Amino acid sequence: MIRVLLVDDQALMRMGFRLVLEAEDDLEVVGEAGDGGTAVDQVRALAPDVVLMDVRMPGTNGIDATRQITAAHPGTRVLILTTFDLDEYAFAALRAGASGFMLKDARPTELVAAVRAVASGDAVVSPRVTRRMLEMFAGALPRPAAPPADDQDPRLASLTPREREVLVHVAEGASNGEIASRLQLSEATVKTHVGRILAKLAARDRVQAVVLAYETGLVGPRAP
Structure with a gap:
């Protein structure tokens, strides 16, 4: 219940x-x-x-x-x-x-x-609506004063290169199926990657992971 x-x-x-x-x-x-x-x-x-x-x-x-x-x-x-x-x-x-x-x-x-x-x-x-909202209010997001020497925010350090790649696609508004097609992976594998990303970032859900991707500068709003 x-x-x-x-x-x-x-x-x-x-x-x-x-x-x-x-x-x-x-x-x-x-x-x-x-x-x-x-x-x-x-x-x-x-x-x-x-x-x-x-x-x-x-x-x-x-x-x-x-x-x-x-x-x-x-x-x-x-x-x-x-x-x-x-x-x-x-x-x-x-x-x-x-x-x-x-x-x-x-x-x-x-x-x-x-x-x-x-x-x-x-x-x-939906991922696409999340992205539209983030783009509209991107100015309200805190941005790092200067990127770390390795161009990676410390909060992303625990992610593997593949997980970072998947997170970029998530933040860009892609569904699991779309990510699977882009990266030539199975949808089940993408779902597993997303689950690991959420766990490593201590994100409650996909929405919070997208917000973090913008906050860390991993992705940014596209030009109109």
């Missing part, structure tokens, strides 16, 4: 999400919160698997709440709810530790699939 906490300052929105999720046999809504501060308290008390988090709320916003939750409760995944697919707030929440984002007007089937994906450890932001 996947335990879900709903966080939104609109009670009708929470009710709609609850009706959709509780219609599924494997999903259970264990609590609700109308602001980020209450959400942090609810996560501590209820230990949900997934938090559906609005970003724009009175008091503690969803970004700060996400940062606190992911830092203190690594087993709890946060799925951001946003009105716009390129919302700067959603991007900030990804950097704060969220595992993905989705639009509030998503179809019920999309919401259910997203919750299941996040609970299983996957990210629900």
Whole structure:
């Protein structure tokens, strides 16, 4: 059973999400919160698997709440709810530790699939959308003052040359299938490489690995 906490300052929105999720046999809504501060308290008390988090709320916003939750409760995944697919707030929440984002007007089937994906450890932001967001807000990413002598950020030192190559393709928005085709590997092998990359970088999921690739300068936004 996947335990879900709903966080939104609109009670009708929470009710709609609850009706959709509780219609599924494997999903259970264990609590609700109308602001980020209450959400942090609810996560501590209820230990949900997934938090559906609005970003724009009175008091503690969803970004700060996400940062606190992911830092203190690594087993709890946060799925951001946003009105716009390129919302700067959603991007900030990804950097704060969220595992993905989705639009509030998503179809019920999309919401259910997203919750299941996040609970299983996957990210629900498509690679291409992730790249578009990172390119749009690349100026907000901290960049190294000067690259190391070997032109490699210390955070990437544990990666093999092949893993670095795979990470570049991931950050450029390629799916596992596309990477397999480009590098002439099986999709299963690419999936294994991605798993090792996440483990070595201590990244919660694919989204966090992409953010790190931009932060370290491994890849950069393309010119318009």
